[in-house]
Amino acid sequence: MSRDVAVIPSVGDRWKRLWGEIVKNRWAYVFISPFYILFLVFGLFPVLFSIYLSFQQWNGFGPMELVGLKNFAYVVGEGGKVFWKSILNGVLLFFMYVPLMTFLSIVLAVVLNSKLVRFFQGYRTMIYAPRVTSMVAAGFTFRLMFEAQGGLFNLILAYLGLPEVPWLEHVWWARVALCVLVVWGWLGQNMVYMLAGLQTIPRELTEAALIDGASPVQALFRITIPLLRPVIIFAVILSTMGSFGLFPEVQTLTWGGRPMRATLTTLVYLFNVAFDDYRFGRASALAYVYFALIFVLSLVQVRYFGSEE
Amino acid sequence: MKRQIVSWFTLGVILVGLLAACARPTPETVEVEVPVEVTRVVAGTPETVVITATPEPAAPEPEKPSGKITIWGWTAAIRDTLEATDVFEDFKEAYPDVEVEIVYYSPDDVYTNLPLAITAGEGAPDICYVENSHVAEYVHMGGLLNVTEHLQPYLDNIVEYKLYDCEKDGKYYCVPWDGGPVVMYYRRDVFEAAGLPTDPDEVSETIATWDDYYEACRTIKEQTGSYCFAHNKANNWGRLYEMVLWQQGLGYYDPQTGDVSVDSPENVATLEKLGLFWGEDLVSDSLEWTDPWYEELGSLDQPIATLIEASWMDVFLKSWIAPGTAGKWGVAYMPTFEEDGVRASNDGGSVFVIPEQTQNPEAAWAFLEFAMLKNEEYVLKGLAISGFIPSLKSTYDDALFLSTDSFFGGQNTYQIYADVNGEIPRAGIYGPHYAMMNGAVSVAIQRYATGEATAEVALQAAADEIRANLE
């Protein structure tokens, strides 16, 4: 009688098996390779080259000049004032529109989701429509509407008996105007995210709460919003990157950051340093500082919102 | 009989001698003064003026350039002005083997595409039209053709200040076209209503300094309620400030040493002087090149009293900004900052450059020489058509500079432009970093004007930013 000897695969066997798997699935590798190839050329290489560039001084034309940490010193020194102003603008803009927009998108999503309102599809369509518009077209339109003398918004204010506002001429009003444009453009998208998130919340939960005597508002705050947390975090993080990365909106609405750079976003500033000043080294260094900030900010947000269980 | 033969012979000799003396020698060159009539735009009713220019016969070249050249430029400068002077047809006759292609770009596009082409190493035109304010940046970036040798014979004839921006390490990289001599345009009707003199010479005398200007503005405001000039606060572009700095020989940087001088006491004082006008509400808040600004200039009942701007403003006023105000304007010298200062400044002006990438430098130079340097005809026509004041000193002798302009109440305006053009001092405004410096200082002006900071603080911040940027 032969006893089965436990077969322990040797290292060589493991490798053989692995290789066999790879060969068997070789097409998978072929299919997914375009992503990695493109990433290598247009993602990884630029990222690494950017690090290299950030230590150089280069205008894209003549020779490159190795300047060590000078570009980074620039960021934290005098020259960085405009950069930090743009970061500050990003933060200000964030607080000015993100909470409001997120909350409003939740409310709208809840209302539309409850299907209590007739024509809800019509409303959803109308609220989402701005999302498909080019922000350049919207920016131009809003610029006309925000014109201090005779722009539509001021005419409406006048009609309502309210004082007219020097929208694009005044530092804070210009920021408000920018926020209005951004909310207009993105409320619909955020609402859709919330709507999707709501699909994962069982209806019975809110119904049970309401039957137990809770008001709809309480149900909203105590049940719905907490359960929407992942989606909210997702939307807020996107909005964070958005508030620093507003580009066409700023270029068309406020001529690239006016007045006095009050509406200058970091992306616009980076673009100017790179393509107006032709300072590629400095732009690379700035981009990295910017990236680091965004990364940390996102981490903080995930930690902060995620940990409140 | 012998006496008769001798006397006939003598008479014959004398007659022959007289004939020989009277006969004209065959000229080697034919110099003909050809009066050229050009239509000048004056408020819709074309006025004809006369240019006496001497067309140079195209000297037979040992080897004429050939091939194709591409010119980049704006519609206002190239299509509406240069083409209208017929220079392209004439050039074609003189150089039949050269084909000229023109590509029209907006100013923004030129300033984006030219450096891009230079940095990319391909795609640049053979000739590019660039403003003085921007050319220094490209000269220092590299990539432009050195034309010093070609320009040598003409250097003495070119107004000095035009070449400062084109020069690097003693070499020149451009061919100048028009200048931007600054004058004070004023409304005669407003001055009259305010009890001020309206004759240009008297105006220049009465408003000789900026302090005089300040007094005059107060008078105008009191007597007529009109604003003195337009000077926007929140979106100020800094052009007026630049003009006032320029006339004092100051600037964003010291032209001799290159040091940033944005926060110098003189610069601060200049800004504060302009601040006086804001302080007393003597100036309107219109922003240049916007509708309210056009309205003020063209208005008959609510006009702006003065406009300090360069001579190229002349044709704009006449043709599309304020055609309805013909006859109501006058041109005076701009006030000086201090007593006996210079009454000349610059705003604008343009040049042509040849990128090094060009495949056909001979043809490119041939065109620029033909149009801008050798023949006065075209730059003179450019003046008549669009107000582009030539940079060639010899052109100022032309009959055109004796003509009067009914839009300006029959005044001889060209002469003033020419005078001012010759007096423009060297200043540290334009230069390789003009755009960046203007950007930073504009913000400082805006902050000061809106009351956010004092002039000193605002300019200090701008100066720090610029210095950091230059490292």
Add this chain to the structure above:
Amino acid sequence: MPKLKLLGGQVVLHVVLLSVSLFMILPFIWMLSTSFKPQEEVFARPPIFVSPNMSLDGYRYVVEYGVLRALWNTFFVSFLATVGSLFFCSLGGYGFAKYRFPGRKVLFAFLLGTMVIPGAVTMVPTYIVMLKLHWVDTYWPLIVPGAANAFGIFFMRQYISTISDELIDAARIDGCSDFATFWRVILPICTPGLITLGLIFFMNSWNDYLGPLIYVKTPEKFTLPLLMTSLQGPPGYSAYREWMGVAVISTVPLLAIFLIFQRRFTEGITAGAVRG
């Protein structure tokens, strides 16, 4: 629930929804209305919605200026980018969804991780790469880099993973090669997902401003956003209605597509995320 059925509650909700919707629609109306107004009427008090001097002059000018060519350019680029991306993303999604290959998890996590990098960091060096490739002032930079993008692959992977394996096995038994399986079996089934994803890609490409701004230089190649920002009237004329004309022309096609495919837009974008 019963409380909400009260008419009063309904009215309040409608008022809120109407106000928001009106705010969303108003700029479109204004855009359209202004595109027909002569310069003087744009800032008229009270506001003019239907101009008594309505004219097509603005559109005529804009057509002369080249808007139709820009429209075609925009469509051309968006179409190519969309088709290209759909192909590569579905291919990649198929690879991740239906193949159990070594390293699958790591590679996929890596793919997701790349979505974190903001475009600003790669903006400059990518431009330099394009310079070296002589792709500046061409449409390639707008099509190639995004062809196989992480979001698309993620989305398609989710979608394809719901397809039953038996179908694939059946195709294999029938002798289909891997690629043929993809082409003949998977793609047709994925059509709804492809349409949804395609709409997103198309819309993003159509509205892209930064990309064309950096890479497209010759006016003949401009896309609509670039044309709008470069548009100038004759000196002294503020080209308000011309701007609005181009804005209308660039908005109408997408709006039309949106209205036809509404559901896909509003539900589709998150379908992938939610299902996962």
